Amino acid sequence: MKTIYLDHCATTPIRGEVLECMLPYLQDRFGNPSSIHGPGKAARAAVEEARERVARLIGAKASEIYFTSGGTEANNIALQGIAMACGGRGAHIITSAIEHHSVLETCRFLQGAGFRVTFLPVDGRGSVNPKDVRKAINRKTILISIMHANNEVGTLQPVEEIGKIAAEKEVLFHTDAVQTAGKVAVNVKALCADLLSLSAHKICGPKGVGALYVKEGISIRPLIHGGHQEKNIRSGTENVASIVGMGKACELAMKERGTESERLEKLRNLLQDLILASLSGAAVNGHAENRLPHVLSLSVQDLMGEDMVREMDKAGIALSAGSACTSNNVEISHVISAMGIPPEQARGTVRFSLGRDNTREHIEKAAHAFVQVIERLKTLSELEDSLGKRRCY
Ligand SMILES: Cc1ncc(COP(=O)(O)O)c(C=O)c1O
Incomplete structure (x- = not known):
């Protein structure tokens, strides 16, 4: 794969x-x-x-x-x-x-x-x-x-x-x-x-x-x-x-910037729309208009960014997290913290950043996988909560 x-x-x-x-x-x-x-x-x-x-x-x-x-x-x-x-x-x-x-x-x-x-x-x-x-x-x-x-x-x-x-x-x-x-x-x-x-x-x-x-x-x-x-x-x-x-x-x-950034912006918006249409608890971070065309930062309440990245990696999709789990603690990124995003949301931050080789098919696959990963992690997290053994909090 x-x-x-x-x-x-x-x-x-x-x-x-x-x-x-x-x-x-x-x-x-x-x-x-x-x-x-x-x-x-x-x-x-x-x-x-x-x-x-x-x-x-x-x-x-x-x-x-x-x-x-x-x-x-x-x-x-x-x-x-x-x-x-x-x-x-x-x-x-x-x-x-x-x-x-x-x-x-x-x-x-x-x-x-x-x-x-x-x-x-x-x-x-x-x-x-x-x-x-x-x-x-x-x-x-x-x-x-x-x-x-x-x-x-x-x-x-x-x-x-x-x-x-x-x-x-x-x-x-x-x-x-x-x-x-x-x-x-x-x-x-x-x-x-x-x-x-x-x-x-x-x-x-x-x-x-x-x-x-x-x-x-x-x-x-x-x-x-x-x-x-x-x-x-x-x-x-x-x-x-x-x-x-x-x-x-x-x-x-320089030669390709105009057409490429337009193409990536469309793909990024598609990714954002597909995810938001299926996940009620996800919020987009950053400025709605004044934003890099190829970047989508999302926070999902009550989940860990690192867990999301690991699970996405297992599904064959590479992205990055806005928080890191360090021995029993969660280190939230200085950027997300400075933006005043509450910790329970900030912890679940991931960044998708698109590039030249990405296609519409990649975006559809990534959105689908992300929604599945989030649903699985939410079920797991609820189970862990009920057993009182939540990690990293
Ligand atoms: C905004 C910004 N500045 C500086 C750097 C550092 O660049 P380099 O990896 O070439 O040292 C990075 C790398 O991620 C960056 O994103």
Whole structure:
């Protein structure tokens, strides 16, 4: 039985065309881009072509793109690099409570180093209010970092508005576009973004490669020191094959984004309609309109997300949970908690995220299997309740 993969926010399969253009750089074209001989020059040319392709996806100049080991590193360089370049102790950063851990943990690290951080709340749909951003800015604010779309519930943030506020107040604006680039329109100028993070493996590129956009003229301190690659912002011999793969993935995503996101939105809506028509206790999380077209987050009262994911896996369908069972306790995701979803509902959160290979048949099968799984788990849970041996509560 071939798994129906509905976890594309976690990662995506590498595309054949991407792999094909990477392979020569793992074999014959193995040169180091810093070498001045022929093989080195060929590798350099490939890296620079990829940089052009990445830049084009987000409306940037190639010279504003810095390759990293992924979205996590791009976020770390953006936050720590700006903090070190622009701020001393007491400098202030604004972010939201629902950022990816690579932003949240970096902010906590910076707090430990003497920076002040405001973690803005979100509403029940997972949206940051731009008015809260404006209110939080003070004379010491050096950076605002608000993600373009949330990876758990898919809510798209009002980043254009936030970017404008940042520009008006002369505060730098960073956005984590790991889940949006290649999926919805991302243009650094329209977003007034000074820094923007990307990752290749969310758009059918290889894992372990990403990029940070840094607007021309902004100075940033490196976290990794060494051979001065990537204009000294990210030293270390370039991951040439993966960079080439990222460039190709960006080019393909840019070409197909319009039609693909429309197709996925229809499939996502079908999935949502089929499930809601059969399950009265299920609620959709996130913003109804301002949401990634391929994401559906659902909570089912009195069940465990992890149980749902395990049972769906047995049925040959891969999705992900918004809560984790840890020794007698349930760890609810920080995103779902920040949205104010009550614990009895939050515990039963799962995310479906669709991608290129998904078809209508997959969606119909997944909806059918999900309804069956929920009914089975509810019966089991009622039985466990009556025996007084419910797990994980
Ligand atoms: C919103 C967001 N930011 C950052 C990351 C980290 O990206 P990477 O896996 O490339 O380190 C992820 C990965 O899931 C993400 O969803």
